Amino acid sequence: MSRELxxxxxxxxxxxxxxxxxxxxxxKEQGARWAKDLNLPKRAETIFFAGCGYQFSGQLxxxxxxxxxxxxxxxxxxxxxxxxxxxxxxxxxxxGIYRKLLARDTExxxxxxxxxxxxxxxxxxxxxxxxxxxxxxxxxxxxxxLHREFAANARQAYRKMKALGVKxxxxxxxYCTHALKKLFPLYxxxxxxxxxxxxxxxxxxxPTRKLRFPxxxxxxxxxPCQLVRYLGLVEEPRRVLGSIENIELVEPDWTxxxxxxxxxxxxxxxxxxxxxxxxxxxxRAKELMETGAEIIVTHCPGCVxxxxxxxxxxxxxxxxxxxxxxxxxxxxxx
Amino acid sequence: MSxxxxxxxxIMDAARDxxxxxxxxxxxxxxxxxxxxxxxxxxxxxxxxxxxxxxxxKAIGDMERLAQQASEAIEANMGKAYIARTNEEALSIIxxxxxxxxxxxxxxxxTGEEIGLREHLxxxxxxxxxxxxxxxxxxxxxxxxxxxxxxxxxxxxxxVARLFTKVMGREFPPDTExxxxxxxxxxxxxxxxxxxxxxxxxxxxxxxxxxxxFLIENEGNIxxxxxxxxxxxxxxxxxxxxxxxxxxxxxxEVTWRYANYTVPSYVSLVSGPSKTGDIEKTTTYGAHxxxxxHVIFLDGGRTExxxxxxxxxxxxxxxxxxxxxxxxxxxxxxxxxxxxYFTGIGAVWAAMMDKDMEKAAALAYTCLTCGRCxxxxxxxxxxxxxxxxxxxxxxxxK
Numbered sequence: 001m002s003r004e005l006x007x008x009x010x011x012x013x014x015x016x017x018x019x020x021x022x023x024x025x026x027x028k029e030q031g032a033r034w035a036k037d038l039n040l041p042k043r044a045e046t047i048f049f050a051g052c053g054y055q056f057s058g059q060l061x062x063x064x065x066x067x068x069x070x071x072x073x074x075x076x077x078x079x080x081x082x083x084x085x086x087x088x089x090x091x092x093x094x095x096g097i098y099r100k101l102l103a104r105d106t107e108x109x110x111x112x113x114x115x116x117x118x119x120x121x122x123x124x125x126x127x128x129x130x131x132x133x134x135x136x137x138x139x140x141x142x143x144x145x146l147h148r149e150f151a152a153n154a155r156q157a158y159r160k161m162k163a164l165g166v167k168x169x170x171x172x173x174x175y176c177t178h179a180l181k182k183l184f185p186l187y188x189x190x191x192x193x194x195x196x197x198x199x200x201x202x203x204x205x206x207p208t209r210k211l212r213f214p215x216x217x218x219x220x221x222x223x224p225c226q227l228v229r230y231l232g233l234v235e236e237p238r239r240v241l242g243s244i245e246n247i248e249l250v251e252p253d254w255t256x257x258x259x260x261x262x263x264x265x266x267x268x269x270x271x272x273x274x275x276x277x278x279x280x281x282x283x284r285a286k287e288l289m290e291t292g293a294e295i296i297v298t299h300c301p302g303c304v305x306x307x308x309x310x311x312x313x314x315x316x317x318x319x320x321x322x323x324x325x326x327x328x329x330x331x332x333x334x
Numbered sequence: 335m336s337x338x339x340x341x342x343x344x345i346m347d348a349a350r351d352x353x354x355x356x357x358x359x360x361x362x363x364x365x366x367x368x369x370x371x372x373x374x375x376x377x378x379x380x381x382x383x384x385x386x387x388x389x390x391x392k393a394i395g396d397m398e399r400l401a402q403q404a405s406e407a408i409e410a411n412m413g414k415a416y417i418a419r420t421n422e423e424a425l426s427i428i429x430x431x432x433x434x435x436x437x438x439x440x441x442x443x444x445t446g447e448e449i450g451l452r453e454h455l456x457x458x459x460x461x462x463x464x465x466x467x468x469x470x471x472x473x474x475x476x477x478x479x480x481x482x483x484x485x486x487x488x489x490x491x492x493x494v495a496r497l498f499t500k501v502m503g504r505e506f507p508p509d510t511e512x513x514x515x516x517x518x519x520x521x522x523x524x525x526x527x528x529x530x531x532x533x534x535x536x537x538x539x540x541x542x543x544x545x546x547x548f549l550i551e552n553e554g555n556i557x558x559x560x561x562x563x564x565x566x567x568x569x570x571x572x573x574x575x576x577x578x579x580x581x582x583x584x585x586x587e588v589t590w591r592y593a594n595y596t597v598p599s600y601v602s603l604v605s606g607p608s609k610t611g612d613i614e615k616t617t618t619y620g621a622h623x624x625x626x627x628h629v630i631f632l633d634g635g636r637t638e639x640x641x642x643x644x645x646x647x648x649x650x651x652x653x654x655x656x657x658x659x660x661x662x663x664x665x666x667x668x669x670x671x672x673x674x675y676f677t678g679i680g681a682v683w684a685a686m687m688d689k690d691m692e693k694a695a696a697l698a699y700t701c702l703t704c705g706r707c708x709x710x711x712x713x714x715x716x717x718x719x720x721x722x723x724x725x726x727x728x729x730x731x732k
Contacts, residue, residue: 266702267702
């Protein structure tokens with residue numbers, strides 16, 4: 001058995017976590033930029049854990065489109081990814097340079113994060129944000145099988161958060177939340193930080209008055225695998241959507257709740273099988289479109305990217321993907 | 335890496351095959367309808383499945399003793415029992431029992447597939463016929479099974495008509511009715527059943543205390559293959575053993591229910607060779623059924639796998655095939671996402687039984703770890719957890 005058998009796409013993500021503490025290999029400052037005008041305290045007992053997915057959704061989209069193009073060529077995606085890994089070892093991040101050329105301005109893209117912060121604040125919850133000091137949860141290391149690295153990263157992240165006085169975490173990215181809540185206690189002795197998901201707090205603090213979405217809309221909900229099957233958040237998103245005026249929830253007959261079909265972007269799968277991942281995204285988008293919904297609501301940065309790509313491939317009109325955090329934020333405005 | 339590249343090409347070709355996609359989407363739709371009906375009609379199945387999980391947990395920790403117990407019971411019933419440690423040993427026992435130049439009719443057996451039984455016997459100059467219709471089609475096509483219960487899930491009827499034209503030497507136009515194709519296979523195989531020297535089968539589960547093999551089927555081919563020829567040889571993986579007759583009944587019911595049947599047409603229970611005492615109360619073997627029964631219990635890495643605290647769950651599998659219909663990757667690739675066994679759990683078998691780490695890695699990293707298979711699984715096998723553990727073994731070298 002050997003590390004050579006780990007697909008290079010996963011090695012690439014793992015390498016970025018090791019060197020830069022995020023999956024994309026960007027600087028921590030770049031990652032934290034979305035929150036710079038929000039004035040969130042950097043020290044607090046309760047901390048909002050932003051994670052990589054939403055922060056870097058623009059870059060991830062670019063990376064995925066690049067990987068799909070490579071995967072379509074005769075060379076395939078493996079060789080260039082191996083090359084990128086090799087270059088990084090030499091201290092040259094060619095893929096990073098290319099990425100920066102293609103990357104759009106990231107500020108507008110962390111919408112769900114800004115929305116989640118607004119929602120929590122409106123619900124009267126006090127919290128801070130570690131910004132560039134936020135450690136990486138390392139979930140892709142665990143998924144890739146690099147458990148020694150995952151354990152080392154988890155211990156380091158725990159020590160750092162403890163040193164910063166963190167007692168409670170509010171997670172939002174499903175992968176991060178699962179890693180922090182369920183995996184950290186298995187790998188970090190005496191792990192004593194309470195981890196809860198954004199939705200759990202929303203449910204507890206939901207105002208008694210009905211929320212109101214700005215327009216009438218038929219929406220369907222796509223359960224992210226990690227939220228529904230790993231964290232068991234089945235009722236919460238539905239209760240939230242059910243408490244919003246103007247929203248009619250229409251769901252697939254079968255592929256909903258714990259039976260929801262994966263969007264095809266699971267745990268780095270999309271970097272190993274970029275084109276297959278896209279086929280699965282298209283399939284899931286089709287299932288959701290059959291409900292007749294005009295908005296696909298989901299609650300995971302990976303699912304958002306996948307489903308948007310699926311709709312694009314289908315050239316679907318009059319239907320869009322929105323993150324649940326954004327839907328709630330919009331419904332709290334009125 | 336070249337093996338991975340080849341594998342990736344294979345699954346991408348499958349994923350782009352529109353006909354395969356259509357066949358699979360129809361199969362999935364019908365499976366879901368059927369299983370929902372079956373569970374609605376017999377709602378106790380869900381509780382029974384929990385109980386079966388407990389039965390399997392206990393049995394897998396005790397395979398060695400159960401194999402001994404079952405062997406003694408079978409011998410007491412005047413059958414012969416063997417415990418084969420390796421695939422080679424199992425093949426050699428069966429080859430010796432069979433000899434050369436024999437006509438053999440065979441029921442579908444995943445364990446047989448696992449050790450390459452048919453090919454081995456053919457290599458020894460025997461004529462072997464698969465008698466399960468799907469498996470017969472696969473054998474004649476020279477292809478490999480694409481689903482554990484519906485091996486020819488990917489073959490549309492037009493292709494079957496073309497194949498039968500070739501095999502049976504008479505014309506079947508592409509629009510031949512399915513019933514006509516089924517009847518043709520029946521006619522073709524009927525003669526083989528009654529001329530065969532040996533019938534081969536597997537077993538869905540085995541009750542150790544009585545040495546009883548439970549064989550679940552719908553076509554009736556297993557009844558004929560294990561009933562008509564003078565010798566019946568059964569190859570059974572040791573993970574199929576449970577302690578009591580009543581345990582085996584529970585395992586059987588849960589297996590067929592989660593395989594989407596309210597009840598199968600046939601369940602055969604075989605505990606020994608055919609016998610009669612009707613003339614002067616003198617027991618004589620080989621009345622209407624086989625005069626010889628040979629049961630080979632295969633270890634082939636199972637007792638080793640049972641020691642792994644995470645991966646041992648793979649041995650709880652009842653082979654109902656339900657999980658395959660829930661796998662989003664399987665829905666576009668069928669058995670191409672697999673080896674001898676399919677999908678994420680197939681990765682565990684490739685690693686632990688075949689010791690093929692390259693294949694196992696390819697499969698392990700094809701699993702989405704989405705976990706819908708576990709939702710379906712009657713014994714709640716945590717495939718994502720097993721796959722991640724396997725990846726750890728791949729990355730860390732144990």
